[in-house]
Amino acid sequence: MEENTVAVEKVVKQKSFPKNKFLFSITIVSIATLVGYVHYRYVSHLFENDRNFAYLSELEREMSFRTEMGFYYSYYKTLVHEKPFVAGISKLMFDKSVEHPKEVNAFNRFNIHPEVLIAALYRYFEVWLNTTEHRQCHIIDRGHDLSPVESCVGLGQPIYFYLEAIWLLAGLNVTALFLHATALSNSILGGIFTVMQYFANHSECTRVMWAPNERENMAGPLLILQCWLVSMQLRDRERKSTFPLQISIFLLNCLCLLCWQFTQFIFLTQTAIFFVMEQIRVIDTKTLCVLLHSHFCGLHTAILLLQGNDMLKSSLYASFFAVVSVYALLFSSFRLKVENRLDVFVEAWLVLLRLSIVTCLSVYLKSAIGDFFEMKEDGHVWELLASKLTDYKSFHTMIYTCSEVFDFLPLGSFVRSVGGALLPSALTAIALATNYTIKETRSKIERKIDKEIDVNSDDGSDSGIDSSDVKTKKSGVTIKEEERDSDIDEIRDGLVRYVKGLSIDPAVCYNLMQLVAYGLMAGLVMRLKLLFVPQLCIISSLLFNTEYHRYTKPYYLKYVIIICNIWSLVNTMYLNVTKELSHIGEFSDPPLEELLNWIMRETSPSAAFAGSMPLLATVLLSTRRPVVAHPHYEHYEARERAYSVYKMYGRFSAEEIYEELNKLKVTYVVVETKYCYGRSKKGCSFQDIWDVEVPARKRDPSSCLTLLLSPAEHLYPVFRNQHYAVFNVHDYSVRYMPRSFVS
Numbered sequence: 001m002e003e004n005t006v007a008v009e010k011v012v013k014q015k016s017f018p019k020n021k022f023l024f025s026i027t028i029v030s031i032a033t034l035v036g037y038v039h040y041r042y043v044s045h046l047f048e049n050d051r052n053f054a055y056l057s058e059l060e061r062e063m064s065f066r067t068e069m070g071f072y073y074s075y076y077k078t079l080v081h082e083k084p085f086v087a088g089i090s091k092l093m094f095d096k097s098v099e100h101p102k103e104v105n106a107f108n109r110f111n112i113h114p115e116v117l118i119a120a121l122y123r124y125f126e127v128w129l130n131t132t133e134h135r136q137c138h139i140i141d142r143g144h145d146l147s148p149v150e151s152c153v154g155l156g157q158p159i160y161f162y163l164e165a166i167w168l169l170a171g172l173n174v175t176a177l178f179l180h181a182t183a184l185s186n187s188i189l190g191g192i193f194t195v196m197q198y199f200a201n202h203s204e205c206t207r208v209m210w211a212p213n214e215r216e217n218m219a220g221p222l223l224i225l226q227c228w229l230v231s232m233q234l235r236d237r238e239r240k241s242t243f244p245l246q247i248s249i250f251l252l253n254c255l256c257l258l259c260w261q262f263t264q265f266i267f268l269t270q271t272a273i274f275f276v277m278e279q280i281r282v283i284d285t286k287t288l289c290v291l292l293h294s295h296f297c298g299l300h301t302a303i304l305l306l307q308g309n310d311m312l313k314s315s316l317y318a319s320f321f322a323v324v325s326v327y328a329l330l331f332s333s334f335r336l337k338v339e340n341r342l343d344v345f346v347e348a349w350l351v352l353l354r355l356s357i358v359t360c361l362s363v364y365l366k367s368a369i370g371d372f373f374e375m376k377e378d379g380h381v382w383e384l385l386a387s388k389l390t391d392y393k394s395f396h397t398m399i400y401t402c403s404e405v406f407d408f409l410p411l412g413s414f415v416r417s418v419g420g421a422l423l424p425s426a427l428t429a430i431a432l433a434t435n436y437t438i439k440e441t442r443s444k445i446e447r448k449i450d451k452e453i454d455v456n457s458d459d460g461s462d463s464g465i466d467s468s469d470v471k472t473k474k475s476g477v478t479i480k481e482e483e484r485d486s487d488i489d490e491i492r493d494g495l496v497r498y499v500k501g502l503s504i505d506p507a508v509c510y511n512l513m514q515l516v517a518y519g520l521m522a523g524l525v526m527r528l529k530l531l532f533v534p535q536l537c538i539i540s541s542l543l544f545n546t547e548y549h550r551y552t553k554p555y556y557l558k559y560v561i562i563i564c565n566i567w568s569l570v571n572t573m574y575l576n577v578t579k580e581l582s583h584i585g586e587f588s589d590p591p592l593e594e595l596l597n598w599i600m601r602e603t604s605p606s607a608a609f610a611g612s613m614p615l616l617a618t619v620l621l622s623t624r625r626p627v628v629a630h631p632h633y634e635h636y637e638a639r640e641r642a643y644s645v646y647k648m649y650g651r652f653s654a655e656e657i658y659e660e661l662n663k664l665k666v667t668y669v670v671v672e673t674k675y676c677y678g679r680s681k682k683g684c685s686f687q688d689i690w691d692v693e694v695p696a697r698k699r700d701p702s703s704c705l706t707l708l709l710s711p712a713e714h715l716y717p718v719f720r721n722q723h724y725a726v727f728n729v730h731d732y733s734v735r736y737m738p739r740s741f742v743s
Contacts, residue, residue, distance in 0.1 A: 027188065028179070028182060028188065028191075031178065031188065031191070031192070032175045032178045032179055032191075033175065035174050035175060035178050035192075035195045036171035036172060036173075036174050036175035036178075037171060038171075038174075039170055039171050039173070039174040039199075040167050040168060040170060040171030041167075042199075043167055043170045043206075043208050043209045044163070044164075044167045045581070046209035046580055046581070046583070047163070047167075047209045047210075047212065049581070049583055049584055049585065050209065050210065050583060050584075050585045051064055051585060051586065051587040052585070052586040052587065053587075054151065054153050055140050055151055056140075056149075056151060056587060057140070057149035057150065057151055058150075058151075058152070058159070059149075059593060059596065059597075059622055060149070060587060060588070060589075060593065061159055062077075062159075062618070062621050062622045063587070063589055063592055063593065063596070063618055063622065064587045065213070065617075065618075065621065066614055066617070066618070067613065067614040067617055067631045068214060068215075068617065068631045068632065069211055069212070069213050069214065069617075070614075070617040070618050070620070070621040070622075071098075071617040071620065071621070071630055071631050071632060072110075072112060072115055072213050072215075073115070073159075073162065073213060073621060074617070074620050074621040075092060075106060075110075075112045075115045075116070075119075076115040076118060076119050076158070076162055077158070077621065078091060078092065079092070079115070079116060079119035079120070079123070080119050080122055080123065080158045085119075085120065085123050088119070089116075092105075092106040092107060092112070092116075093105050093106065093107060096626060097620060097624070097625075097626040097627065098620065098626075098627060098630050099627075099628065099629070099630070099637070099638065099641060100608040100626035100627060100628050100664075100665060101608070101626075101665050102637075105307060107305075107306065107307050108306060108307040108308060108309055109309075109632070109635060110632050111215055111218075111258060111259055111260060111261050113258040113259065113305070114165075114213075114218045114258075114259055115162075115213075118161070118162055118165045121161075121165070122158060122161045122162075129155050129156040129161065130156050131156065134154045134155045134156035135152055135153075135154040135155070135156025135157055136152065136153055136154055137150055137151065137152040137153075138150070138151055138152075139151075144590075146590065162213070163212060166208065166212045166213055166217060166218075169217065169218065169220075169221050170206070170208045170217065170221075172221040172225075173206070173208075173220055173221040173224065174195060174198060175221075176221050176224035176225045176228060177191075177194055177195060177198055177224055177534060177537065177538065178191040178192070178194065178195050179191070179225075179228055180194075180224055180225075180227060180228035180231065180538055181193070181194035181195075181537070181538050181541035182541070183228060183231060183232060183507075184231055184507060184508065184511060184538060184541060184542065185541040185542050185543075185544050185545045186545055186546075186547070187541070187544040187545060187546070189544045190541030190542065190543065190544035190545065191541060193425075193540065193541055193543065193544060193565075193566070193569070194537045194538055194540060194541045196569055196570070196573055197420075197421075197422050197425065197536075197537040197540055197569060198534065198537050199573050199576065199577060200420045200421070200422070200569055200572045200573035200576050201416070201417060201420045201422050201533055201537070201576070202576060202577070202580060203576075203580070204413060204416060204417065204420075204529060204533045205530065205533045205534050205537070206220070206530060206534075207530065215259060215260040215261065215262070216260060216262070216527075216530055216531075218259040218260060219255075219256045219259035219260035219263055220530070220531075220534075222252050222255050222256045222259065223252075223256055223263070223266065223531075224534065225252055226249060226252040226253060226256060227511070227514065229245055229248050229249050229252065230249060230270075230291070230510065231507035231510060231511060232245060232507070233245045233246070233249065233287075233290070233291070234283065234287070234506040234507045234510055235505070235506065235507045242290060246290060246293065246294050249291075249294040249298075250293075250294045250297040250298050250301075251298075252298075253267065253294060253295060253297070253298025253299070253302075254297075254298040254301040254302045254305070256298075257298065257299065257302035257306075257312065258302055258305055258306065261311065261634050264311075264312060264315045264316075264317040264318075265316075265317065265381075265521075266531070267295060267299075267317050268315075268316055268317040268320055269514070269517040269518075269521075270295075270514070271291075271292070271295060271317070271320055271321055271324060272320065272517075273510060273513045273514060273517065274288055274291050274292070274324075274510075275288070275324050275327075275355075275358065276355070276513070277506065277509060277510065277513070278328075278332075279351045279354060279355065280351065282504050282506050282509050283506050285328055285332040285333075287506075288324075288328055288332075289328050289329075292321065292324065292325055292328060295321055296321070296325070299312070299317070299318060299321065310373070310375045310377050311375075311377035311378050311634055311635075313369070313373075313375070314366065314369050314370045314373065314375040314377065314378070315366070315378065316362060316363070316366045318366075319362045319363075319365040319366035319369065320358070320359075320362040320366075322362075322365065323358050323361045323362045323365060324358060327354070327358060335347075336350060338496065338499055338500060339496075340496060341495050341496055343496075344495055344496060344499050376636040377634060377635055377636055378634070379636065380396050380397070380400075380633065380634075380639060383396060383397050384396075384397050384400050384401070384406070385524070387400075387401055388401075388408070388524050388525075393692050394692075394693065395643060395646075395689060395690070395692075395693040396633075396639055396643070398684065398689045398692065398693075399633075399642075399689070402680070402682065402684035402689070404526065405525075405526055405527040406525050406526065406527060407525075407526050408523065408524065408525075408526065409522050409523045409524075409525075409526050409529060410526065413526070413529060417533070417536070419572065420569075420572045420576070421565055421568035421569045421572055422533070422536055422537065422540065423536065424565070424568075425540035425543060425565045425569070426515075426536045426537075426539045426540045428543060428561060428565070429539055429540050429541070429542035429543045429548075430512065430539065430542075432542060432543065432545075432548040432549070432552070433505075433508055433512075433542050433545075433548055435548075435551060435552075436547060436548040436550065436551060437502075437503070437504055437505075439550075439551040440503065440550075440551075441498065441501055441502050441503055444501055444503065445497050445498070445501045448501070508542070511535070511538060511539060512539065514535060515532070515535045515536065515539055518531045518532040518535050519532050540565075543561065543562060543565060544562070591721050591722055591723040591724060592618065592723070592724070594721055595670070595719070595721065595723075595724045595726070596618070596619070596622050596623055598719050598726075599619065599623045599625060599668075599726075600622075600623050602718075602719075603623075603625065603667075603668065604667075605624065605625065606626070607625055607626075607667040607668055608625070608626045608627065608628055608664075608665055608666050608667045608668075609625055609626070609627050609628070609666070609667070609668050609669070609670060610627070610628050610629065610645045610661055610664065610666040610668070610669040610670070610729075611627075611629075611645070611669060611670035611671070611672070612645075612646075612670075612672055612675060613629055613630060613631040613633075613642060614631060615670060615672065616628075616629055616630060616631075617630060617631050619670075628641055628645065628664040628665070628666055629641045629642045629645050641664065644660040644661075644663070644664060645660070645661075645664070645669075646686065647660055647690075647703065648669065648671060648703050648704050648707070649675050649676065649686035649687065649690065649702075649703065649704050650686065650687070650690035650693075650694065650697070650702075650703055651687070651690060651691075651694070651697040651698070651700035651701065651702055651703060652697070652700075652703045653703070654703070654706060654707065654712035654713060654714070654715060655713070655714075657703055657707075657715070658712075658713075658714040658715060658729065661729050662729065666729045667728070667729060668718070668726050668727065668728055668729065669715070669726070669727050669729055670724055670725070670726050670727075671704050671707055671708065671724070671725045671726075671727065672723060672724060673708070673722070673723055673724070673725070674723065675704070676702065676704035676705060676708060687702055707725070707727060708725055712727075714729065714730045715727040715728070715729060715730070716728045716730060
């Protein structure tokens with residue numbers, strides 16, 4: 001009877017509600033939501049402080065969206081104002097305004113799915129949003145001989161609804177950081193420490209408050225969520241939650257590819273890391289296949305939703321994924337079993353050989369696909385890489401490298417990360433993780449040796465019988481004396497012992513390897529520090545993993561390490577947040593406003609414009625006039641169009657400029673005096689770039705100076721202010737034929 005009672009009590013305990021686990025989960029969710037909300041309010045406040053956005057007219061707000069920001073926002077504006085919504089979708093699929101007169105499928109060419117989704121939400125809630133509760137208007141007196149303007153604020157205003165979605169994504173970014181760091185470090189304090197590091201190094205981690213709708217701000221939170229789920233899947237040894245994790249990772253992979261064209265390169269590094277981890281036996285082949293399957297589904301769904309995007313189809317990511325998948329399916333079983341020291345060296349060479357073969361096959365397959373389908377979309381990426389590693393220069397590479405965000409990572413970023421306690425914290429965390437892995441492996445191996453020696457000594461105890469010719473039994477298996485001695489020798493072989501006994505946390509290994517990949521990318525392109533620095537923040541959370549302090553001696557050293565890092569971090573965070581909040585600015589650009597008003601007032605809605613890519617994005621957004629070039633540079637023909645237009649800042653004759661513009665069916669060309677008269681210490685003015693591109697014309701006069709200072713045939717000035725000059729392009733085909741009178 002008592003036995004039955006005990007059994008019932010055990011069953012009740014097993015089925016009882018896990019209160020501690022529930023409270024722990026609620027705590028994590030609550031903190032994650034809180035830090036996300038704080039960041040959401042923080043970046044929206046910084047943005048308002050920088051531009052005084054609430055007191056700008058609608059035109060000024062659109063003007064403040066420079067370059068790609070204005071380009072992407074123009075699609076949102078089209079969908080919001082086009083009636084019905086389906087007509088807006090059709091207009092985007094058959095767009096003749098971005099590469100006039102060519103028809104472009106914006107869904108195929110550009111990553112505008114975030115704008116489509118936000119516009120769809122606005123149109124759905126438009127009835128409720130267009131009320132005085134969500135939209136208030138007032139007149140702003142701007143002074144300085146500028147006319148008063150109407151300014152409307154609130155979610156009912158399309159631009160505010162758009163920005164609100166971006167601030168929510170920024171909040172999700174910090175929420176994802178906290179969740180990832182908490183899971184990786186197995187500590188809530190680790191997650192909080194990561195969030196503090198993010199705020200302490202805020203300007204190094206994000207630029208959402210200065211450039212809200214750049215593509216990395218759309219994909220960044222989703223990438224961190226994806227890495228968090230990948231880390232959880234790598235730790236799921238028993239595969240209890242493989243299917244839901246796989247579905248979630250697949251969806252996030254697809255969304256990331258839709259939101260940012262650069263995601264393919266991030267996923268290339270990720271699949272390469274998975275393959276390397278399988279080769280060094282951190283994960284098994286089955287885990288590799290599960291992770292590859294998520295990428296397979298995400299990649300093909302994204303290609304489908306992008307309506308066959310050429311850059312993604314011919315990417316090195318797709319080729320590398322295909323080659324690794326073939327390896328995992330057909331050749332992964334051909335692995336050498338490590339039994340002795342020779343096997344270790346042979347397997348090491350085989351790993352290097354397999355890595356080399358997969359890399360070479362991937363590059364060859366990517367090249368073959370590109371040549372077969374005549375795809376040159378990502379050619380500028382490899383040219384840019386060549387310009388970084390060699391002295392190769394071209395017009396397209398200098399357009400990138402002359403921009404500060406595409407330069408090498410400056411030394412100042414490392415100095416700031418050291419001063420902000422980020423780099424020391426991350427390096428300390430890496431040292432603790434490495435020390436723990438080595439010590440834990442040594443401890444396990446020593447326990448195994450002691451156990452083997454104990455078993456062997458028990459088997460060989462004195463029983464009055466000569467054991468040299470007798471077989472001993474262990475767990476039902478017969479072992480000869482000489483075999484047992486060889487096993488002990490193998491265990492005592494240091495190299496083989498470590499190779500066979502090394503136990504590495506795959507989640508930590510993946511995140512460290514991803515940090516190295518991000519570091520190399522950031523070193524080559526400064527803009528990508530927005531990936532590297534948040535990953536450093538995540539790695540620094542390992543300081544709070546209690547397991548890693550098990551071998552820290554003396555015992556109080558771990559408290560010294562943590563206190564020193566927290567003290568330095570709190571001080572840096574306070575100074576950085578105070579500095580960012582103290583920044584007050586106001587957007588104003590009267591010359592550009594004058595130009596846009598003139599275009600809307602004096603030109604035909606069908607008139608096509610040429611000019612610099614940043615300016616054309618603003619013209620397209622604010623005036624709705626068609627343009628012949630745009631800032632989205634990830635297409636071969638778009639780059640060639642920009643090349644033709646920018647010749648007006650080179651050393652070409654007016655006749656050559658006219659011929660190039662006439663081929664593109666340009667009606668008006670806008671010349672900016674800052675590009676014409678501007679000089680650069682780095683040799684990055686447009687005249688310097690064209691002197692590198694066409695060195696034979698170094699002695700010729702500048703094209704734009706000729707246009708500005710003297711009359712040019714077929715290019716007639718129609719507008720001029722202190723920053724801009726507009727010329728009407730006369731078509732050769734239009735000829736004046738005088739009437740003849742016969743008497």
